[in-house]
Amino acid sequence: MAMEFKVSGNPASPLLVCVPKLLGSPDDFVSLISEWQHHFCVILLDPNSERRNTGGLSKLTQESLHQLDYNFAAQEILEIIDQNFPGRNTFFVGISLGGKIVYDFATKFPGRFLGALISDVGPGLFEDSQLYKAVDDIVANTNLNQAWPDLKAEITRRTPDKNFRILIQTQIY
Numbered sequence: 401m402a403m404e405f406k407v408s409g410n411p412a413s414p415l416l417v418c419v420p421k422l423l424g425s426p427d428d429f430v431s432l433i434s435e436w437q438h439h440f441c442v443i444l445l446d447p448n449s450e451r452r453n454t455g456g457l458s459k460l461t462q463e464s465l466h467q468l469d470y471n472f473a474a475q476e477i478l479e480i481i482d483q484n485f486p487g488r489n490t491f492f493v494g495i496s497l498g499g500k501i502v503y504d505f506a507t508k509f510p511g512r513f514l515g516a517l518i519s520d521v522g523p524g525l526f527e528d529s530q531l532y533k534a535v536d537d538i539v540a541n542t543n544l545n546q547a548w549p550d551l552k553a554e555i556t557r558r559t560p561d562k563n564f565r566i567l568i569q570t571q572i573y
Contacts, residue, residue, distance in 0.1 A: 403476050404446040409437030415490035416440035419498030428495055447473060474505040492516040503567055507534055510561040
């Protein structure tokens with residue numbers, strides 16, 4: 401499935417990729433775009449466009465939600481960036497599942513990831529993503545009952561990439 405997207409703002413400005421929630425669309429960001437496009441080249445992703453166009457969003461069940469696979473979304477986002485803005489790194493905004501996609505992008509392509517604002521997200525037990533595995537490894541192998549400065553130091557030691565480390569710290573904190 402090809403992900404649809406729209407671009408607004410100055411193409412020479414820093415890139416900001418907006419990833420909507422599970423049943424969302426670029427409209428999730430409509431109230432913010434007018435300000436963001438003055439500072440960024442905004443890429444509004446629509447990972448649900450095909451499901452929306454075929455009526456598939458109305459047919460989602462609790463079981464089918466657990467079968468959603470966003471593991472290829474990060475690769476698709478990288479391809480969109482590389483085809484339209486070759487070699488450029490990007491900032492992200494993600495809501496819920498969109499945030500999970502952002503986390504997944506950060507784990508797979510840390511060198512292309514500049515930072516993110518993520519809302520309403522946490523890895524779920526049903527997932528088999530790199531994000532879930534990374535967070536699960538840190539949680540399972542870290543004493544979470546230590547003082548935050550010590551815990552933060554341990555996460556820093558175990559997660560050398562600064563941007564990904566900050567994302568992990570926000571999840572655990």
